[in-house]
Amino acid sequence: MRLGIVVESLLDRLALASGRVPVPIIDAFPSIIMARCIMAGVQLGIFEALAASELPATGVACLCATEPCATAKLLDALVGLRYLRRTAGRYRLEPSARHWLLRASPSSICDYLLFHYQQWEWVTRLEDFVRTGKPIHIHSEMGPAAWGAYQRGMYEIARLTAPEVAWRVRVPRGARTLLDIGGSHGYYAVALCRRHPQLRATVLDLPAAITPAAPILAAAGMGARVQQQAGDALTDDLGDEQYDVVFMANLAHHFTADQNAALMARIARALRPGGICVVQEGLRPAATHAPSQFEAMGDLFFALTSEAGLYAVAEIAGWQRAAGLRPQRVLRLVTAPGQGLQIARRPPARG
Numbered sequence: 001m002r003l004g005i006v007v008e009s010l011l012d013r014l015a016l017a018s019g020r021v022p023v024p025i026i027d028a029f030p031s032i033i034m035a036r037c038i039m040a041g042v043q044l045g046i047f048e049a050l051a052a053s054e055l056p057a058t059g060v061a062c063l064c065a066t067e068p069c070a071t072a073k074l075l076d077a078l079v080g081l082r083y084l085r086r087t088a089g090r091y092r093l094e095p096s097a098r099h100w101l102l103r104a105s106p107s108s109i110c111d112y113l114l115f116h117y118q119q120w121e122w123v124t125r126l127e128d129f130v131r132t133g134k135p136i137h138i139h140s141e142m143g144p145a146a147w148g149a150y151q152r153g154m155y156e157i158a159r160l161t162a163p164e165v166a167w168r169v170r171v172p173r174g175a176r177t178l179l180d181i182g183g184s185h186g187y188y189a190v191a192l193c194r195r196h197p198q199l200r201a202t203v204l205d206l207p208a209a210i211t212p213a214a215p216i217l218a219a220a221g222m223g224a225r226v227q228q229q230a231g232d233a234l235t236d237d238l239g240d241e242q243y244d245v246v247f248m249a250n251l252a253h254h255f256t257a258d259q260n261a262a263l264m265a266r267i268a269r270a271l272r273p274g275g276i277c278v279v280q281e282g283l284r285p286a287a288t289h290a291p292s293q294f295e296a297m298g299d300l301f302f303a304l305t306s307e308a309g310l311y312a313v314a315e316i317a318g319w320q321r322a323a324g325l326r327p328q329r330v331l332r333l334v335t336a337p338g339q340g341l342q343i344a345r346r347p348p349a350r351g
């Protein structure tokens, strides 16, 4: 998948072929407006206003407490983006808006789009990062409001992928204990525990994540089976042979290769013989291959906002092998394009 110009007419095709269309402007200008229209639609309650019935712009403005003419402009922009349809001056939701952009939908990504306001601010600091090489270190910089938006946004994304992850990870027979490192809302641990009724989980995250993540985890109704633990994956002792499964989603891209290798050594020690370590990550290709658009954007964004960026399968498997684990073949996720599960097993005890 990639974002790009889609021609809609023969004239478009001819214009592009002529080489006179300023493609960089098309790449750079509408995309920022598009992003902001969708975010504004969520933040201002535009999609929610249209949930029950179609309305004219004045009706939407009344429900959202916004100015009618400006609201009509935003509504028309959302028609152009195909999230809304306009018929005889009245607006209604397209199915994709109903599916993704209403809070009551099980597939809602409203909170993720609100977290996007924070990500937007980080992206404005790209040039400083490239000039200085100094990343933002989001986990030390965020205040309580940003932490809340972060955890809620991550939860919504996890909700889309966790069922597939729980289905595809083959936990060792009789597994009882799981550690979810950088687990935030804990929803991956919840999904794995739901699939394996004998499993109990500890969700380890930074102290600042615990309070905003607690209500999200509580809403899953797992009680004592999934518990939070405040700590730091970079320094905490994870113990000896305590867990059958150590799971870690979307964390490695925040750490340098050396930090990941050192963490993997502690994970290997914390696993029981026969236990597995599951690393879920956005993956980049090997250094010899050019990255795709999504891979390149993800790599740059995580370099900007943390220490590192995306890693290749071979790098993750390399940390696992160096820690004495046996890496398996990567599993590419259908529900999270570009992401994979790199699983490795601690060899069973001899005798």
Ligand SMILES: C[S@@+](CC[C@H](N)C(=O)[O-])C[C@H]1O[C@@H](n2cnc3c(N)ncnc32)[C@H](O)[C@@H]1O
Binding pocket: 139, 154, 155, 158, 181, 182, 183, 184, 185, 204, 205, 206, 209, 231, 232, 233, 234, 248, 249, 250, 251, 254
């Ligand atoms: C991108 S989020 C991923 C959350 C969750 N695993 C998921 O995939 O939805 C990264 C999480 O790792 C946590 N984290 C970052 N650095 C950490 C550290 N040194 N120790 C423990 N957790 C950390 C963050 O607080 C955040 O909750």
